[in-house]
Amino acid sequence: MIRRHELSDAEWEFVQPLLPKSLRGRKRLDDRTVLNRIVWKFRTGTAWRGVPERYGVWATLHTRFRRWALDGTFERMLQAARARADSTGGIDWLVSIDSTVVRAHQHAAGARKGAP
Template sequence: MGRGDLSDEQWAALAPLLPVMVLGRPPVDRRKLIDGIRWRVRTGAPWRDLPREYGPWQTVYGLFRRWQRDGTWPMLLTRLQAREDAAGLITCEVNVDSTICRAHQHAAGARRDGRAQKEPPGGVHVEPEDHGLGRSRGGFTTKIHL
């Protein structure tokens, strides 16, 4: 088990919440794939640099994108939060903040309509038309509200 991999206790809590695979190839070790996704998200490294211990990078990326497109990630978060909230382990505090982020120079050529991309960003939520990058005195920026 790697330094950032799921512990046996964490896996025991997460495994029952995962979607059931009914069709297709025999399932691979999804714990290993999820640990690979978590490694990649934690490090920010390219998918191709994924350590071999997590399996082929294409398989790990394929699971990540498939679950991104069909809404599995938000569903897992909601289920985990509901279970922890029912156990009284979640407390809520509200903080409001916003910031301005400069866009990368390569963002200037991005399509304004994400649906026109060869492969749309994916996910179950459609971004409103008024969201995105815009010009201001500071250059090409976007505002983030939390």
């Protein structure tokens, strides 16, 4: 049963090949379960320790998140999703740049009154 805030089968099939493979060490927690934890954590905005117990130990989630963040896994996922959306016309590349400058009054800078 897919719960709210968890990856669908189609989403999992898309990201699974982008995840690093662990070939050594002890058997680890399933990547899909860990990724569902990460998705749940960020979609709900809770603290790492607030992740439901049905997902297991929060420290495992945090460790895997940090490892994937540092090795570029999430960046690869973003690039692949962007490339897929662009190839199907799902991205409108119209960009607007605003060069407005707002100047603050000199007294708005936070200096103390009467300072030399």
